Amino acid sequence: MIRFDQVSKRYPGGHEALSRLSFEIDRAEMVFLTGHSGAGKSTLLKLIMLMERPSQGQVFVNNQNLNRLTSRQIPQLRRQVGVVFQNHQLLFDRSVYDNVALPLVIEGYNPAEAGRRVRAALDKVGLLSKEKQNPIVLSGGEQQRVGIARAVVNKPKLLLADEPTGNLDPALSAEIMSLFQQFNDVGVTVMVASHDLALIRRMNKRVLGLANGELAHDGVLQHAANAETV
């Protein structure tokens, strides 16, 4: 589903965020991405979303070489990737319903079909009763779940999350993670960037550990000693 081939990303000014990074994530896999801040987690996700382009190497998403996509084709790529952000990126000038419906409106769904899908997504994250509210009145955990509903409303095959539990307490974080687990269970490829190692260890999934833009760890985290090296 995702393949990085010798990918480097150098920013103007000389800072190298990623250097010759290679890895592959299979369809329907669930992977965690860890590393200290500045290790290149965000850059990696941005490359998948084509918010950045690599300085060197190639990124493949769904067997499509992203280097070959023109800027006019970027929207088509982003429609296939659901993204959850740490700061939710919700719009506070419209209701929960309209926030979740946004990807469907963009894709040109007819309103009736869009309505069915939005309610299904809101039902899935347990916020169906709040569809008419403004997201600003919701709690942090609820806002994050609105963000998740928006990310999955058009049934993407790939779901990315950048520190989705960054501002949440452990109970809420576990709840969010179990949602991701459920999407993964129905065949969605899920990639979660997080530095909540305790939570990651409990999930018992493959972990990609980044350090200074290189892959420092690839595999399941089992015990605390192992985690220290990540």
Place this chain on the structure above:
Amino acid sequence: MQRTQKRSNSRVAPAAAGASRGAAKPGGKNVRGGAKVYKTGWKDRWQGYLAHHQSSARDSLQRMLAAPVQSLMTWLVIAVALALPATLLVCLDNIQSLGQRWDGAPQITLFLNPRATERAIADLQRRLESRDDIDTVAYVSAADALKEFETESGMGNALRSLDTNPLPPTLLLTPSTDAAPAALSALGDSLGQQGLVDDVVFDRAWIERLHQILELGEQLAIALGGLLALGVLLVIGNTIRLSIESRRDEIVIVKLVGGTDAFVRRPFLYTGLWYGLGGGVLAMVLLSLLLLLLSGPVAMLADSYQSDFHLQGLGFGGGLLLIVSGALVGWLGAWLAVGRHLGDIEPQ
């Protein structure tokens, strides 16, 4: 949770089945065609497209009305800029129609030598009547001219105190209707060479001069209109730039979830359209008010000249043109602003 999941799955079952079928296809093509397999067909997409147009149009209008004072200011600026050249054009139109009232068949007046004998004059009249390029020839003797002048001018007493009649005998010629202006002036030249003729006067001369002045005025109005249209473009461009700035977050999010440039552009183009349309309508109102204010004095002035002349407005077609051109300029201004500023806003 299991129950919930089942329910939501069953609601979207056909589309979901389509999605997994489409996604299971290997190969690069699937990425570009990916979005299509989630959809039910072009008809739905067309409906969704129309729905977004509708909601863009409605939302941008609502945003405008939510800040009424600011919007009104913009509308007024546009209205004044549109009303100025329109007013100039309406004035020119009115002057032209005033000119047309005396713009019938052109007449040539031949002032004859006062000492010419009646016989020589009758001879000249016959010769002129036989020419192809002259339709009619009317003779006004010096005595007739004096009588007419007395009754028309009301200066009979002053004239009677003169010993001799100061007016020359005249011949009034009507050229053939199909005579070209160049042929007319050639005709005038040849008439001036006749021995009996002292002077040749074209009645049309002042009307031609008026037409030249009007033409100049019209070009001035077009140039002014062009300049002011440029002003409107800049005003709308700046307004749209501010509106883009204030919706930066929204643009970023829309781009992140796969919104095309056209999708992002659409609400701003409608904003420009509404500004231009509102400005055009307001310009119509301003112009109508101005004409209403002027129509009384103009009617009184015309009345004192025994004329039934009335000020003419833009009319239905002209008004429509004014509003449509306002809307067009607004849309264009928005397009230019969006083209310049939207590219700068990318998700970071």
